[in-house]
Amino acid sequence: MELPCEAELQLLFARLNYQFFNGEAPDCAISYNERFSNSAGRITYSDRPLAIELSSKHFRKDPEALEETLLHEMIHAWCFVKYRDTSHGARFKAKLRECGLTSIYHDLGNAAPSQESKRRFILRCEQCAFETLRRRRPQRPASCPRCNKRRFDPRFPLTIYEVLELRPIGTTLEGAFAARRGTR
Numbered sequence: 001m002e003l004p005c006e007a008e009l010q011l012l013f014a015r016l017n018y019q020f021f022n023g024e025a026p027d028c029a030i031s032y033n034e035r036f037s038n039s040a041g042r043i044t045y046s047d048r049p050l051a052i053e054l055s056s057k058h059f060r061k062d063p064e065a066l067e068e069t070l071l072h073e074m075i076h077a078w079c080f081v082k083y084r085d086t087s088h089g090a091r092f093k094a095k096l097r098e099c100g101l102t103s104i105y106h107d108l109g110n111a112a113p114s115q116e117s118k119r120r121f122i123l124r125c126e127q128c129a130f131e132t133l134r135r136r137r138p139q140r141p142a143s144c145p146r147c148n149k150r151r152f153d154p155r156f157p158l159t160i161y162e163v164l165e166l167r168p169i170g171t172t173l174e175g176a177f178a179a180r181r182g183t184r
């Protein structure tokens with residue numbers, strides 16, 4: 001099974017949006033990120049649209065899990081614009097149930113420790129794709145330390161992204177089964 005291209009991902013998004021969200025999931029830019037090796041997916045927020053990134057490395061090995069992961073991230077996007085809620089709390093779970101994914105995640109919730117992480121920020125250089133993580137939103141503008149090592153340089157600004165979720169590999173369906181078998 002070949003991975004859908006990014007245009008096909010947008011079509012898949014549109015179909016899931018129609019099917020489960022009555023068209024109310026916010027626009028998301030969906031792309032693959034070649035550099036993800038420990039995470040399956042990520043959703044970040046800087047300005048509209050939200051960005052969903054999927055690990056091409058991971059889904060090439062496990063293409064069956066792609067649609068479910070996209071749906072999971074879409075629920076985050078939907079909860080975020082509707083309630084400013086980024087958790088896997090009651091609203092998330094209720095929507096998950098509506099999408100018919102309940103049992104999987106309840107099982108996973110029991111099998112694995114909570115993956116909830118503190119809210120984080122990514123500073124990203126749009127020119128060289130350098131990224132660095134921060135616990136707090138930076139108060140002052142920063143520039144890319146790779147594009148200009150020596151000093152602040154406004155030609156290479158770092159864009160702030162708020163991480164709604166960084167989804168580790170192993171929180172997919174496959175991971176849930178593996179966790180139940182006790183193989184991880």
Ligand SMILES: [Zn+2]
Binds near residue numbers: 126129145
């Ligand atoms: Zn840079």
Ligand SMILES: [Zn+2]
Binds near residue numbers: 076088165
């Ligand atoms: Zn999540």
